[in-house]
Amino acid sequence: MSRKAWAITKREYLERVRARWFLIATFGLPVILVGLIFLPELIVSRGASGDGDLNLGVLDYSGRVADDLGDALGDRWTLQPVHEEHERSEEELREAFLATSLDGLLIVAEDPDEGGSVRLLARRAISSRQGRELRGGIRDALVTARLREHGIEEIDTRRLLRGADLQIIQVTPEGERSREAFQIVAMLFAVVTYMMFLIYGQLIVRAVLEEKSSNVVEVMMSSVRPWEMMLGKMFGVGAVGLTQIAIWAAIGGLLSLYGLPGLASVLAAEGVDLAHVRLPIGLVAWALLYFILGYLLYAGLFLAAGASLGNEQDAQQVVTPLVVIIVVGFILVIGIIESPESRWAVVGSLIPLFSPMIVPARLAISHVPAIELAGSVSLLVLGMLGSAWLAGRIYRVAILMSGKRANLPEMVRWIRHG
Amino acid sequence: MIDRAIHLQGITKSFGEQTAVEDLDLCVPSGSIYGLLGPNGAGKTTTLRIILDIIGPDRGRVEVLGSQVDDAVRSRVGYLPEERGLYPRMRVLDHLVFLAVLKGMHRSEARAAAQHGLERLELADRSADRVDTLSKGMQQKVQFLSTVLHHPDLLILDEPFSGLDPINVDLLQEIVLERQRQGSTVLFSTHRIEDAERLCDRVCMVAGARKVLDGPLGEIKASAGRREVLLGLEGDASFLRQLPFVRRLSDHGNYFEIRLEDGANPQEILKAALSENVRVRHFELAEPSLREIFLERAGARAAEPGAEEVS
Numbered sequence: 135m136s137r138k139a140w141a142i143t144k145r146e147y148l149e150r151v152r153a154r155w156f157l158i159a160t161f162g163l164p165v166i167l168v169g170l171i172f173l174p175e176l177i178v179s180r181g182a183s184g185d186g187d188l189n190l191g192v193l194d195y196s197g198r199v200a201d202d203l204g205d206a207l208g209d210r211w212t213l214q215p216v217h218e219e220h221e222r223s224e225e226e227l228r229e230a231f232l233a234t235s236l237d238g239l240l241i242v243a244e245d246p247d248e249g250g251s252v253r254l255l256a257r258r259a260i261s262s263r264q265g266r267e268l269r270g271g272i273r274d275a276l277v278t279a280r281l282r283e284h285g286i287e288e289i290d291t292r293r294l295l296r297g298a299d300l301q302i303i304q305v306t307p308e309g310e311r312s313r314e315a316f317q318i319v320a321m322l323f324a325v326v327t328y329m330m331f332l333i334y335g336q337l338i339v340r341a342v343l344e345e346k347s348s349n350v351v352e353v354m355m356s357s358v359r360p361w362e363m364m365l366g367k368m369f370g371v372g373a374v375g376l377t378q379i380a381i382w383a384a385i386g387g388l389l390s391l392y393g394l395p396g397l398a399s400v401l402a403a404e405g406v407d408l409a410h411v412r413l414p415i416g417l418v419a420w421a422l423l424y425f426i427l428g429y430l431l432y433a434g435l436f437l438a439a440g441a442s443l444g445n446e447q448d449a450q451q452v453v454t455p456l457v458v459i460i461v462v463g464f465i466l467v468i469g470i471i472e473s474p475e476s477r478w479a480v481v482g483s484l485i486p487l488f489s490p491m492i493v494p495a496r497l498a499i500s501h502v503p504a505i506e507l508a509g510s511v512s513l514l515v516l517g518m519l520g521s522a523w524l525a526g527r528i529y530r531v532a533i534l535m536s537g538k539r540a541n542l543p544e545m546v547r548w549i550r551h552g
Numbered sequence: 553m554i555d556r557a558i559h560l561q562g563i564t565k566s567f568g569e570q571t572a573v574e575d576l577d578l579c580v581p582s583g584s585i586y587g588l589l590g591p592n593g594a595g596k597t598t599t600l601r602i603i604l605d606i607i608g609p610d611r612g613r614v615e616v617l618g619s620q621v622d623d624a625v626r627s628r629v630g631y632l633p634e635e636r637g638l639y640p641r642m643r644v645l646d647h648l649v650f651l652a653v654l655k656g657m658h659r660s661e662a663r664a665a666a667q668h669g670l671e672r673l674e675l676a677d678r679s680a681d682r683v684d685t686l687s688k689g690m691q692q693k694v695q696f697l698s699t700v701l702h703h704p705d706l707l708i709l710d711e712p713f714s715g716l717d718p719i720n721v722d723l724l725q726e727i728v729l730e731r732q733r734q735g736s737t738v739l740f741s742t743h744r745i746e747d748a749e750r751l752c753d754r755v756c757m758v759a760g761a762r763k764v765l766d767g768p769l770g771e772i773k774a775s776a777g778r779r780e781v782l783l784g785l786e787g788d789a790s791f792l793r794q795l796p797f798v799r800r801l802s803d804h805g806n807y808f809e810i811r812l813e814d815g816a817n818p819q820e821i822l823k824a825a826l827s828e829n830v831r832v833r834h835f836e837l838a839e840p841s842l843r844e845i846f847l848e849r850a851g852a853r854a855a856e857p858g859a860e861e862v863s
Binding site for chain 2: 137138141142145149153344345348349350351352353354355356357358359534
């Protein structure tokens with residue numbers, strides 16, 4: 135790289151890293167991300183909407199659920215048997231329920247085995263956790279009742295129904311890895327790549343537009359060649375992105391070493407034991423390579439888009455297709471993480487626009503054959519060079535366009551009026 | 553041997569239907585101050601951009617400082633574009649150093665030169681401020697400074713004095729002349745003829761994408777002949793318009809620049825004035841001002857598009 139391109143890279147980098155938004159983005163984004171992970175958990179566990187004890191009336195026409203439901207549900211539920219001599223109409227039941235102080239009225243039809251319904255009239259919205267508990271409790275109570283009818287008593291139904299904890303470990307010549315743990319890693323790669331491409335792509339567009347609107351471009355063009363400006367901008371802005379990722383990695387490393395209260399338990403709920411997640415260096419290196427190549431590919435496209443625009447309003451139109459492509463890539467990744475061996479995964483890994491998002495995620499959760507990897511990387515490199523070439527051509531011509539546009543009407547006017 | 557700082561041959565450039573520059577030859581001798589004159593839209597900026605290789609010509613040869621424009625040449629040129637522009641969020645000193653480094657200067661050297669330049673332009677106290685906190689005039693001075701910081705051999709200034717107050721015009725002019733004394737060549741474009749007349753050794757006039765005049769200022773004036781009468785009058789001057797031997801009349805209120813027809817006797821003006829009821833305060837035979845020559849040439853060219861070219 136030439137000395138001038140290096141000077142431009144340095145300027146782009148320093149000006150951005152020193153800016154206030156860099157601090158905000160670097161430390162704000164993880165907070166938002168962590169918030170997105172924890173917030174639902176917080177709502178469910180702390181019960182912001184009175185997700186506490188529930189006081190239910192149980193009207194059991196079958197006579198098979200009410201007795202065992204209490205044991206099956208545990209302490210947080212208070213059950214009051216309700217007896218009705220005659221079958222009451224739905225309307226009457228509702229009126230009667232509203233007159234009580236019960237939180238809910240559970241109505242078990244006469245023959246739940248034969249498809250009779252079980253309904254809960256509830257005064258308030260029931261949280262999905264409470265719904266799950268109640269559903270499980272009814273199932274356990276029914277199983278206990280059926281067992282009793284077959285003469286089996288005194289048995290711990292929950293223990294009877296408990297499955298075994300299935301751990302999926304993929305064993306390859308390169309080693310083994312746990313599916314659940316690396317699913318989180320794959321997701322992390324995908325989210326970070328997706329976010330960075332979107333944010334930094336738009337950043338490049340804005341940088342080019344600013345250069346055009348402030349007319350710096352002409353001064354620059356008298357000193358350097360367009361490709362030097364282009365490379366300087368791409369590398370400088372990209373280096374800011376890498377710095378940001380490095381800071382996040384450092385924060386993440388510190389958190390996993392010293393532990394964030396709650397993080398381990400959230401992950402454990404997803405079946406991930408943090409102690410067993412050790413990122414192989416090779417995986418990190420591949421992810422980094424794909425990120426850099428993918429960034430350069432998209433940076434070229436965004437740069438060309440930005441250069442060909444006159445103003446901020448036009449920008450949105452040209453940038454939108456690129457954004458859509460990135461979003462499509464992200465949606466593909468989500469699907470591919472679910473089924474990493476699918477044909478989509480193989481094809482997607484060969485498309486340069488998508489492979490930077492897909493391949494690191496695939497590498498995290500499954501083994502990618504060397505030949506596929508080689509094909510994917512070569513195509514990505516080709517794509518990246520193609521994008522740089524294209525961007526160079528467009529940039530060279532388009533970067534001065536606003537100045538030209540401003541001059542044409544003047545020329546025309548002069549010719550007309552002498 | 554470089555006795556020509558800039559040498560253009562047969563340059564043509566169009567944008568779509570619009571011809572911005574047509575078949576332009578230009579030769580700027582080393583060490584001269586050369587004025588590129590013309591009304592707005594005459595193709596001045598396009599010509600300068602072609603010289604700097606910011607845009608390529610459709611046809612023609614460009615030679616700057618003895619060779620085609622490459623990195624080495626770019627580093628020896630300082631360019632002040634008409635549309636001024638700096639990175640608004642950069643600090644003044646950082647910005648100057650950055651632009652100087654792009655011209656091949658070393659960082660420390662650039663920093664010292666920038667500090668010295670800022671002091672001279674009375675901007676030293678703003679060196680740590682962001683560019684966008686400066687007034688327009690100050691930004692313009694900073695930009696000007698950036699074009700001379702690396703001691704260029706060739707200075708290309710596009711409308712350098714527009715938008716500046718007289719004090720700053722003098723200040724910048726002084727710096728330009730200083731550069732020239734140190735051996736630099738200066739090419740500047742302007743639509744203000746007074747600037748050119750004050751500063752230039754040679755001028756080139758363009759109008760409607762073509763060159764209409766080119767040469768040393770003195771020669772241009774001499775060739776136009778001493779047929780210019782400066783007349784100061786008190787009283788009703790309308791009679792001047794009736795005189796058959798007046799080709800052109802510029803009315804400046806209390807005095808008039810009068811261009812006579814070829815072969816007319818200037819004394820006739822005085823005679824006519826004496827026969828009218830006016831008082832003559834001033835009568836002078838003079839070289840035509842560049843303005844007069846320019847208006848005549850550019851006007852002729854505009855009136856008849858096929859007008860013959862003078863070169």
